[in-house]
Amino acid sequence: MDYVIQQSLNALSFGAEYALLALGLAIVFSIMGLVNFAHGDMIAVGGYTMVAFVAMTLGNPLIVIFAAVLMAVLASVTLERVAFRPVRYADPTTGLLTAFGVSMVIQNLFLLFVSPRPIAVTTLYFLDWPIDLGGISISSLQIFETMTTVIAITLLVLFLKRSTLGLAMRAASVDFEMVRLMGIKANRVVAMAFAVSGLLAGIACVFIMARRGSVDPTMGFNPVLKAFVACVVGGFGSLPGAVLGGFLLGAVEVGMLVILPQSYGGMKDAFVFGIIALILVWRPDGILTPPAEKGDKI
Amino acid sequence: MSRPLLNALHLNSGQRSGLVGAALLSAILVLIGLMVMWFGERYHLRIVYSAYVNLLVVLGLQVFMGNAKITNLSHSAFMGIGAYAAAICVTPVQIKAMSLPNAPWGLNAFQLDPVTSAAIAIVVTGLIALVVGLLIVRLSGIGATIVTLALLVIVHSIFLHRTDIFKGKQAFFGIPKIFDLTSILIVTVIVIFVARLFRESRWGIRLRASSDDEVGARAMGVDVFRLRLVAWVLGAVILAVAGICYAYFLGTISARPFYFTHVFLTLAMLILGGMRTVTGAVLGTILISFGLEGVRWIETGPDFGLVDLPELLGLSGIALGVVIVATMALRPGGIMGNREIEMLFSRRQD
Numbered sequence: 350m351d352y353v354i355q356q357s358l359n360a361l362s363f364g365a366e367y368a369l370l371a372l373g374l375a376i377v378f379s380i381m382g383l384v385n386f387a388h389g390d391m392i393a394v395g396g397y398t399m400v401a402f403v404a405m406t407l408g409n410p411l412i413v414i415f416a417a418v419l420m421a422v423l424a425s426v427t428l429e430r431v432a433f434r435p436v437r438y439a440d441p442t443t444g445l446l447t448a449f450g451v452s453m454v455i456q457n458l459f460l461l462f463v464s465p466r467p468i469a470v471t472t473l474y475f476l477d478w479p480i481d482l483g484g485i486s487i488s489s490l491q492i493f494e495t496m497t498t499v500i501a502i503t504l505l506v507l508f509l510k511r512s513t514l515g516l517a518m519r520a521a522s523v524d525f526e527m528v529r530l531m532g533i534k535a536n537r538v539v540a541m542a543f544a545v546s547g548l549l550a551g552i553a554c555v556f557i558m559a560r561r562g563s564v565d566p567t568m569g570f571n572p573v574l575k576a577f578v579a580c581v582v583g584g585f586g587s588l589p590g591a592v593l594g595g596f597l598l599g600a601v602e603v604g605m606l607v608i609l610p611q612s613y614g615g616m617k618d619a620f621v622f623g624i625i626a627l628i629l630v631w632r633p634d635g636i637l638t639p640p641a642e643k644g645d646k647i
Numbered sequence: 648m649s650r651p652l653l654n655a656l657h658l659n660s661g662q663r664s665g666l667v668g669a670a671l672l673s674a675i676l677v678l679i680g681l682m683v684m685w686f687g688e689r690y691h692l693r694i695v696y697s698a699y700v701n702l703l704v705v706l707g708l709q710v711f712m713g714n715a716k717i718t719n720l721s722h723s724a725f726m727g728i729g730a731y732a733a734a735i736c737v738t739p740v741q742i743k744a745m746s747l748p749n750a751p752w753g754l755n756a757f758q759l760d761p762v763t764s765a766a767i768a769i770v771v772t773g774l775i776a777l778v779v780g781l782l783i784v785r786l787s788g789i790g791a792t793i794v795t796l797a798l799l800v801i802v803h804s805i806f807l808h809r810t811d812i813f814k815g816k817q818a819f820f821g822i823p824k825i826f827d828l829t830s831i832l833i834v835t836v837i838v839i840f841v842a843r844l845f846r847e848s849r850w851g852i853r854l855r856a857s858s859d860d861e862v863g864a865r866a867m868g869v870d871v872f873r874l875r876l877v878a879w880v881l882g883a884v885i886l887a888v889a890g891i892c893y894a895y896f897l898g899t900i901s902a903r904p905f906y907f908t909h910v911f912l913t914l915a916m917l918i919l920g921g922m923r924t925v926t927g928a929v930l931g932t933i934l935i936s937f938g939l940e941g942v943r944w945i946e947t948g949p950d951f952g953l954v955d956l957p958e959l960l961g962l963s964g965i966a967l968g969v970v971i972v973a974t975m976a977l978r979p980g981g982i983m984g985n986r987e988i989e990m991l992f993s994r995r996q997d
Contacts, residue, residue: 450971
């Protein structure tokens with residue numbers, strides 16, 4: 350029984366991380382149909398910001414965390430302005446490929462101007478200490494991560510339901526043209542979507558950094574790949590779908606670790622992606638399909 | 648003129664201009680190859696050979712992606728399957744006894760001649776593509792792309808995990824080096840004709856129509872799934888050929904080159920040239936191959952006498968990324984758009 354609870358908690362914290370990132374992808378996709386593969390590089394931006402602040406001997410963890418999240422938001426908004434505005438009304442494939450390109454540029458900029466090798470950042474290790482709950486040992490980080498995700502999702506829901514801009518964003522995901530006819534500026538809605546997406550990536554970055562303790566140029570790639578998968582499985586563009594997909598992916602991943610014998614450890618990703626592919630064959634549009642009637646986004 | 652005859656003539660003219668275009672492209676590619684063979688040094692030969700392997704990959708990618716307009720990210724995996732299948736068949740038993748002592752199913756107990764090995768590799772890749780394709784062709788858009796992505800990850804993990812067959816991260820060595828630039832020139836010319844004729848064939852035209860308007864094409868009686876499957880398998884076969892050419896030239900393969908870096912490189916080539924045409928595939932490959940060689944030269948920090956540039960690792964990656972972003976922003980259809988090479992010479996430019 351302890352074992353089951355233990356693994357469920359693990360699945361929950363894995364899932365929380367994927368859900369955070371998947372939400373960031375979904376919120377942008379729902380509004381402008383862009384699969385933002387450069388999302389993972391916002392994590393790297395946050396990570397390198399931490400390196401910079403630690404190097405400037407501003408090692409106060411609060412300042413470091415704040416700066417990392419802020420930079421992720423700024424980078425996300427900047428990217429929208431520079432790279433994604435020209436392809437805003439293009440088809441998803443064009444956007445996807447643009448995002449691949451952007452991602453390559455950012456990763457190689459870090460490679461060129463910082464270092465191809467990992468850089469250690471130990472400032473956030475203090476977030477991680479073992480907690481023993483009657484036989485179940487978990488890390489404090491898992492609790493923080495799950496709770497932060499819950500809070501972030503709650504705030505996001507409040508923002509989307511209660512504020513005018515949030516309402517505009519939800520409306521834009523159904524019919525962007527109509528929203529613009531109502532006098533809402535398209536640029537503001539899209540910029541806000543990217544800001545929220547950057548914020549979520551920044552939060553995820555804090556936890557990823559606390560766990561791995563180092564940055565390298567391609568650190569955002571694997572998390573965003575998983576988030577991408579979570580999004581598609583949940584139903585691309587559906588925000589509840591992204592959260593569901595994230596937690597589902599976390600569960601599948603932990604399940605695979607439990608079920609697969611040790612010698613097959615290297616095959617975990619193969620099985621996870623295999624299951625994901627089968628889910629997609631079963632439901633090509635994902636589990637929680639977003640509204641089919643999307644207005645023309647022109 | 649009666650309507651059926653008109654239709655027949657129309658088809659023929661498309662295919663005729665396809666033949667002309669393929670011949671023009673082949674002439675250019677053979678010319679480049681001959682120039683390098685006559686004037687180039689040894690390392691030029693290697694660079695050009697690998698550019699031609701990439702060209703084969705891009706052509707294989709174009710057959711499915713260009714005609715069905717579904718972004719494929721698994722092409723390097725199929726190239727890898729082809730390369731490994733041929734390598735396992737063709738490598739001499741003595742070397743396999745050393746490098747693959749624990750191979751299952753007696754994989755290290757036989758040895759075939761290169762042609763049979765290549766044929767087996769093509770059939771194996773084609774069959775795998777057929778099975779996977781049955782699942783992929785039913786999806787469209789982002790869903791299909793994510794499944795191809797999953798496929799890439801799965802194949803790569805298998806290459807890495809089954810070290811008893813594929814040697815994983817280590818090199819699979821001892822493949823006879825039987826290909827040179829002449830052989831790949833011949834293969835390239837054949838593949839150019841195959842890709843171009845497929846594009847102009849009945850199947851190709853219908854598939855392209857379905858990619859522009861899936862519902863419309865379906866309403867006209869086009870079996871979209873079946874056509875996608877045909878293109879998918881044909882593409883995979885071309886990719887297998889690319890993998891075989893790669894293995895037969897280098898003599899050593901490993902799992903690493905068949906992963907994301909290569910996927911993005913070849914994708915960038917196709918996008919820059921224009922994925923809807925065979926000419927675009929060729930043009931993009933040539934431009935990026937030559938361009939990257941230039942960038943790599945700067946990357947190593949050449950000495951200009953007055954200015955000594957430092958080493959600039961990552962410059963080629965930045966260049967590649969900028970090319971993709973710029974192409975998407977300025978010319979989403981790529982340089983060629985919907986035009987094939989022979990249309991540049993004909994009077995009617997549309």
